[in-house]
Structure formats: C-alpha cells, structure tokens
Ligand code: ADP
C-alpha cells in the first residue's frame with residue numbers, strides 16, 4: 001500500500017533557501033550521503049560487537065554507481081538499514097526540522113559560511129537532484145524493504161518494496177543543470193577530496209571483479225607514531241599532496257586528552273613566495289574531510305605547512321566566526337603551535353646539521369610564525385639562525401658575541417663584526433649587525449667587508465626586512481641592523497683616521513653630474529676601491545616601506561652619499577687634476593660605485609660606456 005504524506009514544515013520555502021546558501025559548496029552532498037552510509041555500517045558493527053546482530057561474510061563497503069542513461073547517481077551501503085518508521089522519523093521529520101534549524105542558526109551566525117554537518121546531510125543531495133529515492137532494509141529479523149521518494153519540495157511517498165539485502169541505497173536523480181555529477185571524473189574527484197580517509201572501502205561502478213578501493217581506510221595518521229617508518233610518512237605525503245619532492249620533516253600529532261587530536265604536519269620544501277601559498281592543512285572529523293586551511297583552528301602561518309588534522313572535538317555545526325572564539329578551538333590551536341615549536345627546537349638540539357641544511361626552506365616559515373605570534377617567537381627564538389659571509393650558521397647572539405656560541409662551535413675564533421663586539425662592555429649601545437640582502441648584487445661591499453676582516457649575516461628572503469625590524473623592536477636596544485651598504489664609512493675606515501678633506505669633497509661634488517648625492521671622504525683600510533655608495537639604513541627602509549605599500553616617496557635612494565676613499569691613489573690626487581679631468585674622473589668614479597650598488601640610469605649608462613671607450617683608446621695609445 002502506498003502512503004502519502006505532507007511534509008509539515010513550510011518546506012516549499014526551505015529548499016530554495018538551502019539550495020542558494022549551500023550553493024557554493026554543492027560538492028559536499030556526496031560526502032554527506034557517503035558519510036551516512038559509513039555511519040550505518042559503524043552502527044551495525046557496533047550491534048554485532050554487542051551480540052545484537054549476526055556477522056555475515058560480506059565485506060562492509062560503500063558502492064557508488066553512475067548510470068548516465070537513467071541520469072542517476074546511486075550510493076549503496078550494507079549497514080544497519082531502516083524500517084519504515086525509522087525512515088519517517090529520521091528522514092522525513094528530523095531532517096526537515098534539521099533544515100529549519102539550519103536556517104535559523106545560519107541567520108544567527110550572520111550567514112558567514114558554514115562548516116560541515118548540520119544534521120542536514122541527507123537533504124544536501126537536493127542541491128544536485130530533482131528527485132531522490134531511498135531503498136532500505138533494516139537489519140532486524142523479518143524486516144521488510146522500504147521505498148521512499150521525494151522531490152524535496154513538499155510531498156513524499158513511502159511504500160514497501162522487495163529489497164533483498166540489508167542496508168540502504170540512495171538513488172539521486174541528478175538535475176539537468178547538474179549533469180557534471182554524472183561524470184566519472186567528477187565523482188572520483190569528490191571521493192578523493194572528501195572521502196579519502198573514510199573507514200570502509202568505497203568503490204565506484206563496482207563489478208565484482210578486480211575492483212579498486214578508492215580510499216585509504218586506515219590512514220597513517222591513525223597509527224601509533226612508534227610504528228610508522230620514514231618511508232611510510234613520505235609515501236603518505238606523496239599520496240595525499242601529490243608533491244613528489246620529499247618533505248623536510250614532519251610532526252605526528254597524537255593526543256587523546258583533554259581533546260582528541262590526530263594528524264601529521266609536514267614541512268615542505270619551500271623556495272619562494274608563490275610556493276608558500278600552496279601550503280595545505282586539511283581538517284578531518286572522524287576521517288571525514290571538512291575543509292582546507294581553516295585559519296580559525298590552525299594559526300595562519302602554520303597553513304604554510306602541509307598536513308592532515310583529524311579532530312573529532314571541533315564543534316562543526318557552528319559558524320566560522322564562532323569557532324574563532326571557541327575555547328576548545330583555541331586550545332587545539334595552541335597545542336599545535338607548541339608541538340611545532342618543540343619539533344623545531346628539538347631538531348636544532350639533536351641534529352644541528354640537518355637543521356642548518358633545512359634552514360633555507362624553514363626560515364621563511366619560522367620568521368613568519370614569529371611575526372604573527374609572539375608566543376611562537378619566544379618558543380623558537382633560540383633556534384633562529386643566520387648564515388654569515390663564511391657560510392656558517394649561528395644565532396644572532398652567537399654572531400654578535402653576546403654569549404658563548406652553543407656547543408658544536410668548532411673552536412675557531414669569531415670574525416669580528418664592525419663595531420659590533422662592544423656588547424659586553426657597553427650595554428647601552430645596540431650591537432651593530434651588518435646584513436647582506438643580495439649576495440651577488442652586493443658582492444663588492446662583501447669583498448670590502450671581508451678584506452677589512454668584517455663579517456655580516458645574509459638576510460635575503462622577502463620576509464627578512466620585516467623580520468629584522470621585528471627583532472629590533474622585540475629585543476629593544478639589543479641590535480641595530482644595517483645593510484652592508486648603509487654604514488660603509490664607519491665599517492671600513494682605517495682606525496683613528498679622520499680625514500680632513502673639505503677641499504676634496506667640494507671639488508668632487510662640483511664635478512659631478514648628479515647634483516643630489518652627498519659627498520664625503522674617509523680613509524679606508526684598503527686602498528683598492530676609490531669610492532662606495534652609502535645609503536642610510538633608515539632612509540632606505542623608509543623608501544622600501546613606501547614602495548611596499550605603493551605610496552609616493554617610494555624612492556629608495558634618499559640620502560645617498562658617495563664616500564671617497566682617500567687611501568686610493570685616484571682620489572688622493574683628485575684635487576690636483578685639471579678641471580676637465582676632474583669632471584671625467586669624478587663621474588667615472590661615481591658610475592663605478594653606483595654599478596656596485598645598483599643599476600645605472602640609462603643616460604648614466606651611456607655616459608659610462610662613452611667614458612670607458614675613451615679610456616680604452618687612451619690605453620692602447
Ligand atoms: P545526520 O547524519 O547528521 O544525522 P542526515 O540528514 O545525514 O543527518 O541523516 C538523518 C538520519 O537519517 C541519520 O541520522 C540516520 O538515522 C538516517 N540515515 C540517513 N542515511 C542513512 C543510511 N544510509 N543508513 C541508515 N540510516 C540513514
């Protein structure tokens with residue numbers, strides 16, 4: 001006998017609303033339907049374990065079928081099944097009230113996007129279906145098959161049917177506009193995204209012969225870390241992220257109390273900004289995929305990592321803005337941060353060599369973490385290292401000689417930083433730390449530093465300018481960072497020499513075509529180079545900051561000075577030259593210095609070439 005019923009809630013208005021709101025995330029319908037099948041199997045297995053149902057031989061599984069001719073997508077499970085009363089109760093009544101609940105909660109949440117389940121799972125399939133049929137048979141002795149059908153608007157039918165096997169079959173009649181969900185590729189993609197780690201095998205278009213299981217029912221993160229091998233971790237990484245370069249290292253999270261949290265976080269090899277943005281942390285709840293990169297749960301900088309996190313205790317039936325303020329979620333987030341910091345400091349202590357080798361990949365992540373999270377900074381600050389001009393890695397404190405370098409230093413004496421070693425004697429003066437932002441472009445400065453017996457650190461990632469400002473601010477008064485071309489006269493001048501060269505400075509300036517630049521003379525330790533360009537650190541940073549924000553005044557060359565080296569013979573004899581020669585020499589010296597600082601302007605380049613050709617002609621006589 002066919003029974004007909006009216007759905008009581010004003011569902012004619014509901015479906016369009018649900019369809020519209022869930023629209024952007026239509027894909028999740030398959031997750032919901034498959035997850036229901038998984039739940040049904042779990043429930044049945046529970047009954048078996050309690051002795052309330054009998055185990056049989058058949059494998060527990062979810063089978064998905066596509067029938068393009070009939071335009072149906074079918075999901076079949078051999079779980080607990082439903083009786084007629086259960087269908088009426090769980091599908092018709094509860095789910096429809098679930099929909100009402102959804103709407104009211106959604107409105108309360110300010111409609112800012114929903115994560116996952118709402119007890120609305122089954123009805124999400126109406127986002128892609130114009131009609132859905134359920135064929136189900138309960139595990140109970142002598143249960144009768146049940147057939148339910150509804151277009152999801154306001155009517156449903158329910159009747160007996162002669163389903164043979166225990167379990168539930170959901171037949172979705174896919175709407176014409178949604179026919180992509182009848183493509184095998186689309187469905188495979190959805191299974192891979194949402195069902196990759198579900199606990200029972202999932203098959204597509206099952207034939208009974210050589211069928212491939214599409215999911216990993218026992219993902220590695222569930223295993224005890226003690227029992228996992230490096231190769232397994234790498235393989236899990238490859239399979240999950242399709243990244244074929246091995247990760248640097250990983251953290252296996254495995255916690256039961258005070259909340260359940262399992263997962264693996266990988267540190268990928270990262271070379272540049274673009275790759276950085278490709279991090280991916282997938283959030284699961286009981287092996288069901290919820291979302292990628294939820295920054296409410298995982299601190300934003302940790303999203304640069306790749307990994308999976310399974311946390312059944314995250315309240316998912318709430319809005320994202322609520323999640324952000326949830327204490328439990330904050331605890332989870334803190335725990336993850338701590339584990340990451342522990343891993344880094346642990347590795348630095350136990351395997352410094354590996355740590356140093358990985359540093360170029362790690363440093364951007366670590367520095368970003370420090371910038372974003374003071375807590376993280378205080379945890380990892382002792383393992384933030386810098387490469388110096390000799391390729392040696394050390395902490396800033398060790399570099400600046402503030403305290404003894406960590407054990408493992410090879411006993412060789414530290415190269416002196418410019419005036420930097422005064423830290424002990426004079427606590428008030430910040431230690432000057434010279435840094436290189438471009439080892440090739442600043443090669444001449446590096447050479448000068450080297451031959452003067454000075455050292456500098458390399459800060460050449462895009463995040464370093466921000467990071468050194470942060471360090472100056474966090475460690476107030478401890479360090480002063482100067483780019484290697486910012487304070488050359490102080491760094492390179494010969495000790496105790498104060499050149500008095502007013503005449504030289506003035507006549508050189510008068511001969512220069514560039515009238516903006518300041519001229520200053522010093523006696524350097526080395527006679528090799530006639531002049532260098534010096535741009536005050538503060539002015540340069542200010543210009544860079546403006547450029548970064550696209551502001552006016554983005555000129556990074558404000559307050560530029562050319563420092564003449566009176567130890568160099570060309571400079572030493574400059575004042576005695578004829579006016580003609582002065583002009584030639586001054587500009588040529590300036591171009592040379594500029595070339596080592598950065599590129600010349602086009603007209604300057606022209607002039608420089610002309611002069612050089614002139615010199616060559618004279619040279620060959
Ligand atoms: P939820 O899964 O959050 O309870 P759903 O709308 O997905 O909400 O499902 C409603 C209810 O319908 C389930 O709780 C379950 O009792 C029943 N149900 C749905 N699908 C199945 C199935 N494949 N087998 C058995 N029962 C099911």
Ligand code: MG
Nearest residue numbers: 032036121122
């Ligand atoms: Mg469900």
